[in-house]
Amino acid sequence: MTGTNDVVERIKLAPDAGLVKSLGANHTLESAIADLVDNSIDADASRVSIRLLTRNDRLNQVEVLDNGKGMDAAAANAAMTIGHQRDYSDGDLGHFGMGLKAASFGHSDVLTVWSTSYGATSVGRRIRRADFSKDFTCEVLASDVAAERAADRQSILGSLNGTSIVWTDVRNAYRGRNEGEARGWLSSRTEALRSHLGVTFHRLLAAKRLHIDVLIDELGEAITGPGVPLLPIDPFGYVTSGHPGYPKNLIATAGEARVKLTCHIWPAKSDVTGFRIGSKTGEQFQGFYIYRNDRLLQIGGWSDTATPTPARQLARVVLEDSGAVGPFVTMNPEKSGLKFEPVFHDAINKAEATDGTTFMAFLQDAESIYTDANKRKRQRKPVIRPDKGIAPAVRKRIGSELSFIDGEAVDVKWKRLPSGEFIDVDHPAKTLWLNSRYRSLFAPDGGSLNDAPVLKALLYLLTHHIFEGQHLGSRDKDEILLWRSVLGAAATAEQQMRGE
Known part of the structure; x- marks a missing residue:
């Protein structure tokens, strides 16, 4: 002694x-x-x-x-x-x-x-x-x-x-x-x-x-x-929450201390800057975001409070109580992450919102949004893949919503067609032709391969099934005639209204 x-x-x-x-x-x-x-x-x-x-x-x-x-x-x-x-x-x-x-x-x-x-x-x-x-x-x-x-x-x-x-x-x-x-x-x-x-x-x-x-x-x-x-990248910059009950505040209590955890759920299938950061996908940024004086000290990661999984990629939690840095979380000299003390792990596991939502329930809510979105995709029929003429970002989003049939793809391109016609279906070449006479209506600053993305996306959604069969049936041919008639009249009316 x-x-x-x-x-x-x-x-x-x-x-x-x-x-x-x-x-x-x-x-x-x-x-x-x-x-x-x-x-x-x-x-x-x-x-x-x-x-x-x-x-x-x-x-x-x-x-x-x-x-x-x-x-x-x-x-x-x-x-x-x-x-x-x-x-x-x-x-x-x-x-x-x-x-x-x-x-x-x-x-x-x-x-x-x-x-x-x-x-x-x-x-x-x-x-x-x-x-x-x-x-x-x-x-x-x-x-x-x-x-x-x-x-x-x-x-x-x-x-x-x-x-x-x-x-x-x-x-x-x-x-x-x-x-x-x-x-x-x-x-x-x-x-x-x-x-x-x-x-x-x-x-x-x-x-x-x-x-x-x-x-x-x-x-x-x-x-x-x-x-x-440098532009700001907001890791909580979604327009609408992915879950109607969030963001939601959970309170973690350790002794006399109370720490607020603001829980967010991103919308499913998000692929925007903020969810994705730099070249890394949003899946890599689930977890805790810890602020000190409006400076982010930790950019995602569950700090051993939960296991990262693809189904939890929509879940993010804000901790910005400066009183928690020190007693409950320890900052490393590089400010590149924090260690959660055991007492804080226990407090998070017992954290609750005023409506009784627990930390585990929050994770389950985030998982359900992700799972439901992917379930809807699996229930939809596979479609022909969009290719040339449709902007890469639009093709990527279509791929996140629908699975593709192996093999051929469909292009959407412009060429000169007779006046009064707006589209032409070339089934053997798997190409949907648009009349370049009306191109300036939808690409007024000059055309490019991937111009008029809204128009082309709508026409792809309208016509993709025509290209998925081996041959055009009588019903397919009737649909094409309907599109030609109505869209041709619409394009002519659009041109007249704009005085072109």
């Missing part, structure tokens, strides 16, 4: 500089840049410009510029200090005092910071991963060069005050010899970055409290203006 008077001395154990080598090991490029944007937001920035600069099509340098309040010399020294924790307010996104260093060293070997704050001399600091991992050495940079960098930032963001984070000696980028593959790698990473930032900061972007742009250009030739603006 340890005694109460066995302490003979108290010593301070400084961290070993070697820990720098493992900093940022779990950061993706997207999460690392998001961490830098967090710092910009905490500095009251309204604009952030992310610049991916290349050399010979390879990512060579990354810059994140903001128009925030900037830093003086003391603040810059603190920002470069490992584990330094300033006085965080409840509204700050920073948390551990590791973000800048971890994000940067996870993807580069040299971190340079240029900053200007009101009434202070512009400052510059640089830390090199190799040196920093030995003795935490930081280089102090010339103030006149820092002033030049401030002028560069002003030409891009319109503000002298602010901070520029620069990564050089970038690691984890495409290093191969094939320039085409290098461009493909950069394109996919840029798409992933735009998607991640668009959903992570979607509330701030939508409210116009934050503007982010992304520029890709050759190093040394980058334009001084901003890049392409």
Whole structure:
């Protein structure tokens, strides 16, 4: 048993500089840049410009510029200090005092910071991963060069005050010899970055409290203006709920604490941005969405409270009670996910809405919407596949509602037909012809292969069964005559009403 008077001395154990080598090991490029944007937001920035600069099509340098309040010399020294924790307010996104260093060293070997704050001399600091991992050495940079960098930032963001984070000696980028593959790698990473930032900061972007742009250009030739603006991606941006009883609030209780879980069910067969994020399907984004000060910390995932299944892909839950972060959920330094504490697992399993709906009942409601939608599809007869002339998005949606007959497909195309006729059925060629005399009525800006999508979708739904038989029967021929008569008259009347 340890005694109460066995302490003979108290010593301070400084961290070993070697820990720098493992900093940022779990950061993706997207999460690392998001961490830098967090710092910009905490500095009251309204604009952030992310610049991916290349050399010979390879990512060579990354810059994140903001128009925030900037830093003086003391603040810059603190920002470069490992584990330094300033006085965080409840509204700050920073948390551990590791973000800048971890994000940067996870993807580069040299971190340079240029900053200007009101009434202070512009400052510059640089830390090199190799040196920093030995003795935490930081280089102090010339103030006149820092002033030049401030002028560069002003030409891009319109503000002298602010901070520029620069990564050089970038690691984890495409290093191969094939320039085409290098461009493909950069394109996919840029798409992933735009998607991640668009959903992570979607509330701030939508409210116009934050503007982010992304520029890709050759190093040394980058334009001084901003890049392409980032659009918000709302993971709850459906028009109508998939279930009439949702969204619904469930309350999880743990001791004296009460945490609200807002449960959503997306409409079945959704395939829009928000349900789908970037190149990933909506099935991969079921689960919890945890916000802290309107910043998404977790983008889906059930955190071991439920098993992800295709039937649960419509279910999403919002948790934005900042009081839950800490006691019930633990945030990792990369802010890329949270660990639910056992007491919170138990609280979720017992959570209820005022109408008695439990968390498990919510999951079952989401599953039933998904299952019913797929059951309706299975009950419908297979149809001939739509092909040329029908827009890809329309073909995809038809495929989500109907199964296709193996083999042939039907095209919908334009050609010149006699005046007064609107359609012609070429059964052997599996083509529905539309009269190009009337094309300008439905494609006024000039025709293209996939023009007039509403018209073509309606005609496909009307006529597809004609093309599914081996031969045209007498009933089929009578239907074609009916369509020709009525649609021909309608097209002529449309033309006359528009004065064409």
